[in-house]
Amino acid sequence: MLAALALSLLATEAHAHAGCGGHEIGRRNLGLMNPRQAAPTNVASGAVSIDPAFECTDYYYEPASKLVPLYPPVWPENNVTGAQECADILPNDTEAMALFQPINATLNAKFPNDRPHGTLLGDFAGVQYNYTDPDCWWSWAKCDTPKADTGLQPDITTVPTPETWGLGFDDGPNCSHNALYDYLQENNQRATMFYIGSNVLDWPLQALRATTDGHQICVHTWSHKYMTALTNSQAFAELYYARKVIKDLLGVTPQCWRPPYGDVDNRIRYIASQLNLTTIVWSDDSQDWREGVPADNVTAADVTLNYQAVVDKVSNGTYINHGPVVLTHELTNFTMSEFISQYPSIKNAFKHVAPLCVAYNITHPYVETDIVCPSFSQYISGTINISSSTPMDSSSSSSSGTTSMSGSMTGSMTGSATSSGTSASATSKSDTKTGSATPAMKSSFGLGASLLGAMVAGLLLA
Numbered sequence: 001m002l003a004a005l006a007l008s009l010l011a012t013e014a015h016a017h018a019g020c021g022g023h024e025i026g027r028r029n030l031g032l033m034n035p036r037q038a039a040p041t042n043v044a045s046g047a048v049s050i051d052p053a054f055e056c057t058d059y060y061y062e063p064a065s066k067l068v069p070l071y072p073p074v075w076p077e078n079n080v081t082g083a084q085e086c087a088d089i090l091p092n093d094t095e096a097m098a099l100f101q102p103i104n105a106t107l108n109a110k111f112p113n114d115r116p117h118g119t120l121l122g123d124f125a126g127v128q129y130n131y132t133d134p135d136c137w138w139s140w141a142k143c144d145t146p147k148a149d150t151g152l153q154p155d156i157t158t159v160p161t162p163e164t165w166g167l168g169f170d171d172g173p174n175c176s177h178n179a180l181y182d183y184l185q186e187n188n189q190r191a192t193m194f195y196i197g198s199n200v201l202d203w204p205l206q207a208l209r210a211t212t213d214g215h216q217i218c219v220h221t222w223s224h225k226y227m228t229a230l231t232n233s234q235a236f237a238e239l240y241y242a243r244k245v246i247k248d249l250l251g252v253t254p255q256c257w258r259p260p261y262g263d264v265d266n267r268i269r270y271i272a273s274q275l276n277l278t279t280i281v282w283s284d285d286s287q288d289w290r291e292g293v294p295a296d297n298v299t300a301a302d303v304t305l306n307y308q309a310v311v312d313k314v315s316n317g318t319y320i321n322h323g324p325v326v327l328t329h330e331l332t333n334f335t336m337s338e339f340i341s342q343y344p345s346i347k348n349a350f351k352h353v354a355p356l357c358v359a360y361n362i363t364h365p366y367v368e369t370d371i372v373c374p375s376f377s378q379y380i381s382g383t384i385n386i387s388s389s390t391p392m393d394s395s396s397s398s399s400s401g402t403t404s405m406s407g408s409m410t411g412s413m414t415g416s417a418t419s420s421g422t423s424a425s426a427t428s429k430s431d432t433k434t435g436s437a438t439p440a441m442k443s444s445f446g447l448g449a450s451l452l453g454a455m456v457a458g459l460l461l462a
Contacts, residue, residue: 044059044060044061044205046059047059047175047203047205047206047209048178048205048209049178050176050178050179050182055175055176055178056175056176059205061204061205063204063248063249064201064204064249067201067245067248067249068201070090070093071090071197071201071241071244071245072087072088072090072222072223072237072241074198074199074201074202074223075198075223076222076223084120084121084223084225085120085223086120086222086223086225086230086234086237086238087197087222087223087234087237087238087241088231088233088234088237089233089236089237089240096236096237096240099240100232100233100236100240103232103236103270103271103274104232104233104236106270106274107232107267107270107271108232110150110270111135111150111266111267111270113134113135114134114135114265114266114267115267116228116229116230116231117129117137117139117228117229117265118226118228118229119226119229120225120226120229120230121225121226122139122226122229122261122263124139135265135266135267136150136265136266136269137228137264137265138155138259138262138263138264138265138281139226139228139261139262139263142262144157144281146266146269150266150270152266152269152270152273153273153278153279155264155269155279155280155281156256156278156279156280156281156325156356156360157281157282157283157325158283158322158323158324158325159322159323159324159325159354159356159359159360160322160323160359160360161322161323161352161354161359161376162319162320162321162322162323162351163314163319163320163323163350163351163352164319164323164350164351164352164353164354164359165310165323165324165326165346165350165352165353165354166192166323166324166325166326166354166355166356166359167189167190167191167192167326167328167353167354167355168191168192168193168194168218168258168280168325168326168327168328168355168356169191169192169193169194169328169329169330169339170194170220170258170289170327170328170329170330170331171194171196171199171220171224171289171329171330171331172193172194172195172196172199172206172207172210172220172330173193173195173199173200173203173206173207173209173210173330174199174203174206174330174331174336175202175203175206176333177206177209177330177336178206178209179336179337179340180330180336180337180339180340181209181210181213183340183343184213184215185213187343187347188382188384189343189353190213190214190215190216190354190355190358190379190384191215191216191355192215192216192217192218192256192280192355192356192357193210193215193216193217193218193330194218194219194220194257194258194280195207195210195217195218195219195220195242195246196220196221196222196223196224196242197219197221197222197223197238197241197242197243197244197245197246198222198223198224200242200245200246200249200250201245201249204249207246207249207250208249208250210250211250211251211252214384215355216256216355216356216357216365216373217246217250217252217254218254218256218257218258218280218356219239219242219243219246219254219256219257219258219277220242220257220258220260221238221239221242221257221259221260222237222238222239222241222242223238224260225238225260226260226261226263227259227260227263227264227268228263228264228265228267228268229263232267232271235267235268235271236271236275239257239271239272239275239277240275242257243257243275243277251368252366252368252371253366253367253368254277254365254366255276255277255278255365255366255367256277256278256280256356256365257272257277257278257279257280258279258280258281259279259281262281262282264279264281276367280325280356281325282324282325282326282327283324283325283326284306284309284310284324284325284326284327285306285326285327286303286306286307286310286326286327286328286329286338287302287303287306288303288306288328288329288331288334288335288338288339289327289329289331289335290303291303291332291334291335291338292332292334300334300338303334303338304338304341304342307338307342307345307346308345310324310326311345311346311349311350314349314350315349319350323350323352323359325356352376352379352380354376354379354380355373357373358373358374358375358376358379359376361375361376363375
């Protein structure tokens with residue numbers, strides 16, 4: 001009875017979440033605010049514009065176009081019914097399959113009773129589940145600490161630095177995020193960006209801006225589905241290909257991820273751990289993603305109050321020994337502009353606002369080791385950009401280099417090595433033109449939007 005009741009409530013909540021998943025994320029990239037510069041003269045330069053008429057105009061970028069056949073379709077869907085689907089290991093991707101097979105064998109031995117729950121859009125109606133929560137299923141009872149005998153690390157839910165707002169944005173890259181990123185840059189503010197693989201392949205230059213501006217990149221799966229609903233191979237593929245496209249286009253291999261909707265259990269945690277991905281959820285939800293979703297009836301005023309509730313916890317002593325990880329989004333006009341409006345009060349209340357690698361002193365946040373995240377002490381002293389293992393003040397320019405992140409949020413998670421995949425066919429709006437090969441751009445913390453603009457200009461002249 002308890003199980004049936006709880007799952008009926010879960011099903012109601014999941015229905016409310018549906019507007020945040022699948023194609024809706026791409027379709028809600030609606031532009032942020034009025035343009036502050038002249039309109040670009042070409043579509044590709046829209047990637048560095050803040051004119052909504054140009055930011056979200058399709059453009060050709062050869063490094064991304066060449067990758068399309070090696071990846072699942074962006075925002076996968078059934079060709080006949082149009083129903084949303086998820087990624088799976090491509091038929092000819094022998095490297096991905098070789099990595100998956102031993103993970104799968106161990107997974108089935110360690111967690112034989114942990115099976116998929118519900119549907120990939122979050123319908124849990126009719127799911128039969130043990131109310132004691134043996135799988136530490138976050139969507140069931142917000143479980144974030146697996147039992148010790150599983151060998152799994154707890155999820156990241158807060159930051160250890162007192163009165164510090166752990167800043168991150170989900171669902172990027174948004175094609176119209178330049179005004180938000182400009183605002184972060186103007187305030188010397190860095191964040192952790194949880195990027196969706198389909199969006200990275202759709203909007204590669206927008207994704208590049210995050211690394212050139214010095215933000216930390218984490219994985220937010222390939223197509224933003226409820227992960228516990230997926231088979232082992234599908235869950236692996238959602239993480240593997242999202243991580244891989246970030247590496248292929250941005251030059252960094254993330255070691256962190258956030259499950260869409262927080263939907264994770266021990267089976268999914270294990271797959272993530274074997275890809276060296278630390279699981280990050282949150283302690284506080286701004287609910288910004290729900291504004292404008294008819295079924296949710298959440299207003300802009302409600303979201304403002306949610307932000308204020310987190311701010312108020314500083315004065316009541318909640319964050320005297322730690323800080324919150326707050327769920328906010330790079331999803332719509334509203335979510336981005338709302339953060340901008342709330343940032344002054346956040347800065348006034350909290351001692352520090354920092355990306356998660358900074359708050360956890362993860363100086364090597366990527367598998368590669370030549371780009372380093374500032375330590376917490378460096379960051380609060382004004383050293384916000386570190387490149388090629390060389391400390392630099394925020395006022396200095398940094399040199400380019402391939403990036404890296406080795407280490408986990410907990411400092412103890414280990415995983416298997418990365419591998420590149422080959423295979424099958426897919427189509428994308430990026431694949432519209434042929435031309436000579438262009439070397440993949442290398443990224444580094446803190447190159448800045450001006451350099452990205454120069455890169456775009458060079459691409460267009462090539």
